[in-house]
Amino acid sequence: MNRYGLKEKIELRINHATHHIEVDVRDTLLDALRDQLGLTGTKRGCDMGECGACTVLMDGKPINSCMLLAVDVMGRNIMTIEGLAQDELHPIQQAFVENGAVQCGFCTPGMILTAKAFLDHCSNPTDDDVRQAISGNLCRCTGYRKIVEAILDAASRLRRGKRHV
Amino acid sequence: MKTFEYITPETIDEALELLGEGAQILAGGTDLLGEMKRGLATPKRLINLKGIQGLADIRSIPDGFLTIGSLATLSHLAEHPLVAQHYPLLIEALQRTASPQIRNIATVGGNLCQRPRCWYYRHSAFPCIRKHGEGCFAMGGQDRYHAIFGGHRCFIVHPSDLAPALMALDAEVRIAHADDSRIVPLTDFFVGPRDSLTQENILTRQEILTAIRIPVPPDNAYGTYLKVSERKATDFALASVAVSIAWLDTQVTHARVVLGGVAPVPWRVKQVEEMLIGDELSGKRIERACERAVDDATPLRHNRYKVALVKGLLRKALHAAHRSREKGEK
Numbered sequence: 001m002n003r004y005g006l007k008e009k010i011e012l013r014i015n016h017a018t019h020h021i022e023v024d025v026r027d028t029l030l031d032a033l034r035d036q037l038g039l040t041g042t043k044r045g046c047d048m049g050e051c052g053a054c055t056v057l058m059d060g061k062p063i064n065s066c067m068l069l070a071v072d073v074m075g076r077n078i079m080t081i082e083g084l085a086q087d088e089l090h091p092i093q094q095a096f097v098e099n100g101a102v103q104c105g106f107c108t109p110g111m112i113l114t115a116k117a118f119l120d121h122c123s124n125p126t127d128d129d130v131r132q133a134i135s136g137n138l139c140r141c142t143g144y145r146k147i148v149e150a151i152l153d154a155a156s157r158l159r160r161g162k163r164h165v
Numbered sequence: 166m167k168t169f170e171y172i173t174p175e176t177i178d179e180a181l182e183l184l185g186e187g188a189q190i191l192a193g194g195t196d197l198l199g200e201m202k203r204g205l206a207t208p209k210r211l212i213n214l215k216g217i218q219g220l221a222d223i224r225s226i227p228d229g230f231l232t233i234g235s236l237a238t239l240s241h242l243a244e245h246p247l248v249a250q251h252y253p254l255l256i257e258a259l260q261r262t263a264s265p266q267i268r269n270i271a272t273v274g275g276n277l278c279q280r281p282r283c284w285y286y287r288h289s290a291f292p293c294i295r296k297h298g299e300g301c302f303a304m305g306g307q308d309r310y311h312a313i314f315g316g317h318r319c320f321i322v323h324p325s326d327l328a329p330a331l332m333a334l335d336a337e338v339r340i341a342h343a344d345d346s347r348i349v350p351l352t353d354f355f356v357g358p359r360d361s362l363t364q365e366n367i368l369t370r371q372e373i374l375t376a377i378r379i380p381v382p383p384d385n386a387y388g389t390y391l392k393v394s395e396r397k398a399t400d401f402a403l404a405s406v407a408v409s410i411a412w413l414d415t416q417v418t419h420a421r422v423v424l425g426g427v428a429p430v431p432w433r434v435k436q437v438e439e440m441l442i443g444d445e446l447s448g449k450r451i452e453r454a455c456e457r458a459v460d461d462a463t464p465l466r467h468n469r470y471k472v473a474l475v476k477g478l479l480r481k482a483l484h485a486a487h488r489s490r491e492k493g494e495k
Contacts, residue, residue, distance in 0.1 A: 001179055004171040026166045028198070048199050049267055050399060061240070061269045067195045068270060071171055072213060114265070135398030136264025 010074055014039070015083025023070045030054045032070035033080060041081035041109045045138070052137035055110035056080050062114045062136070081109035084116065091161060092116055092154040101150035103141035111137050115151045123159055127152065167207045173216040177375060181343045183212050184371055190214060192236055192275035195267050200280060204289050205296070220375065221272075223247070230378040235274025239327070240265070242273055251381060254388030254407060258330035261392045264399040274374045277328055277338070277354070278366060281321035281429075282401055283311065294319050294362050309467040310403070313459075313475075314428035319358040320465060321429050323365065324401045328355070329425040330390045331377060332433060333407035339376040340368065348378070355430035365429070383411040383419050387489045391478045392425070402426030404474035408482040412490055415445045422458065422479065427471055434458045437479075446487040455479050 004025050012019045012032065021036045030047070033039040033056070042065055045053030049067040056065045057079040084090045089097070092115050102108050111134060118125070118133035125133070130151045131144075139147060174180040180190075189208030191197060192215075200206035214220055214236055221236040223245050231247055242248060243259040262268060262276070285291040285302035292298030303311045303320045311320040328351070336351040354366050368374060382388065392405035405425035411418050420441040424432040437458045444450060455476040462472050 001175055002173045006168055024168075025171045026168055047202065049195050050264075052264065052266055055266055058269070062266050063269050064195075064264075064266045067198050067267070069171070069191075069194065069198070072191075072194070072215065132398075133265065136266040 004071055008071060010071055012037075012070070012073065012078065013076065014078045015080060016077075025069070025071055027070045028066050029056070029068045029070050029073050029078070030065040033065060033078075039080050039082050043106055043109060045106070050138075051107075052110045052114065052134075053107055055113050055137060057113055057117055060117060060120065062110075062117045064136075079113065079116075081113060084112065090116070091157040092119065092151070095150045095154035095157055096147075099146055099150035099153055101143065101146040103139075103143045107137055107139045107141075111139070111147055115154060119151070119155055119158055123155060123162075125152065125155055166201050166204075169208050170210045171213065172210060173213045175216055175218070177217060177220070177341050177373065178343075180212055180214060180217065180373060181341060181371070183210065184373070185210075186370070188212055188370075190373060192278075193238065193271040194275075195263070195271040196275060196279040203287065205280075205287070214373070229381045231381075233273050233377045233379070235272060235374045235376055237273050239263075239268040239271050239273065239276065243268065252334060252379065252388070254333065254390050254409065255327070255330050257390040258326045258392075258407065261390070261394075261402075261405075262326045267399075273327065273377055276325050277331075277351075277377070278368070278374060279324060281365065282324045283321045286321065295321065297363060303465070305466075307467070308465040309470075310401075311465055311468055312428050313462045313464045313468055313471045314424070314432050315357050315359075315430060316428075316463070316465075317358045319362055319429065321358075321365075322402075322426050323355065323428065323430050324426070325431065326390070326392060326402060326405060326425060328431040329405060329407040329423040330388075331379065332423045332431050333388060333390075333409040333421040334379045334382065335421070336377055336379045338374055339378065341373045341375045342369075342371055346375075351377070351431075352433060357429045382409065385413075385490075386411040386419065387486045389482050389485050391482050393474050393478065404471050404478060406475065406478040406482050408479070408486060410441070410446070410483075410486045410490075415490075417441050417444060417446055422454075424458070424475055427475060436460070441483075446483060446490070448484075451480060451483040451487070454483060 043053035045051035047066045049064045054065045130148045187209035191211045191213045220234045222234045388409040390407045392402045394400035407423045409421040420438040422434045422437045459472045
């Protein structure tokens with residue numbers, strides 16, 4: 001049993017690196033990512049778990065980082081948008097660029113991470129599968145059509161990529 | 166947000182000892198954190214149950230029940246093979262709950278214990294009766310999302326999709342207490358405003374909801390969950406209906422009908438269940454059932470449309486049940 005007071009030193013595993021940071025016990029994972037670690041690719045939208053702009057992957061699954069306390073994710077593997085590209089853009093990112101799926105860009109990191117988790121399990125999705133998968137990510141530019149096309153395109157890029165390996 | 170002490174017990178007994186004035190259980194937190202950010206919940210101590218081993222397990226037990234640990238996430242439950250096999254009704258309800266992101270964090274126990282979404286309750290500017298204030302702002306105010314059944318000085322609706330579905334499956338809940346534990350039918354778990362204006366279930370400050378048990382449905386049972394909301398995803402029900410029906414030949418032998426989004430508690434309509442049992446599910450009988458379901462509705466100024474929604478949803482659900490029997494599907 002552990003007890004935590006106002007300020008705590010915690011260990012977070014983010015993008016395959018271990019970080020030791022001091023957080024306020026009230027800080028959400030989103031607060032820790034943006035304010036402590038400078039990982040501002042994760043966006044603060046509604047801060048109420050409704051818009052999906054703060055989506056990150058926890059143990060491979062998309063979650064709202066505004067709805068989890070930082071002290072509550074110790075020991076979990078977190079991936080943010082900064083951890084996705086290796087030497088070059090990830091195929092999903094490349095597909096978003098080439099399909100014009102980015103307008104203001106605020107929903108884009110969350111959309112891409114949601115798409116990543118989805119395409120990890122579904123290699124040949126339909127239009128409807130994609131819409132279900134991104135149903136927790138709001139785009140207020142309402143560019144959903146291009147986003148769906150980009151994810152379908154990314155799926156086919158990833159299938160081609162696998163064949164070459 | 167006010168600060169708090171954050172504690173991670175490793176057993177239920179430890180967690181029970183930590184309960185008391187100002188203490189609050191943290192499960193998934195998708196509802197509680199929203200309440201804390203808005204200043205509606207101000208716990209002095211947060212007891213996180215995630216570290217308790219086995220509390221998130223889903224398993225079938227020899228006596229035929231499916232036991233769902235209260236800390237199981239909604240997505241874990243929706244993906245469980247036993248659920249797909251025996252309780253497709255639950256999957257329908259879970260797929261219409263919140264968003265994929267929320268379902269990956271939110272727990273089954275937390276879903277049953279979530280607080281109301283009434284916009285006056287959720288807004289810090291309205292000191293309503295459910296926040297120990299005066300009166301109900303929905304009365305004579307903006308009441309289009311409020312209750313058409315069971316309101317009394319307060320007209321919240323219970324926001325859960327899962328609760329009506331579990332209730333239609335005759336689920337029970339296990340409640341732990343330092344001295345003894347109890348098992349209670351889910352139908353007795355929820356508390357309406359006639360019994361309490363400040364809490365929505367029977368849990369006392371010394372108790373923790375630890376598991377939900379569902380019996381195997383009767384042979385030839387059919388279940389469905391239908392929901393209407395303004396947005397298809399990430400939205401609460403304007404109205405919903407969970408139905409479970411079983412037959413012997415053409416005669417209905419078992420019926421459960423539970424409505425969501427229309428009353429302060431998941432609203433079981435026993436008078437409809439009783440009239441369905443013992444006869445065929447004919448078109449005429451379905452029409453009478455739909456009328457009967459809304460017999461005692463008392464709509465407010467702007468939510469009469471919910472009466473029509475309930476009738477339409479129930480009609481659709483009962484016709485789907487009838488078709489499934491004709492096809493000989495389970």
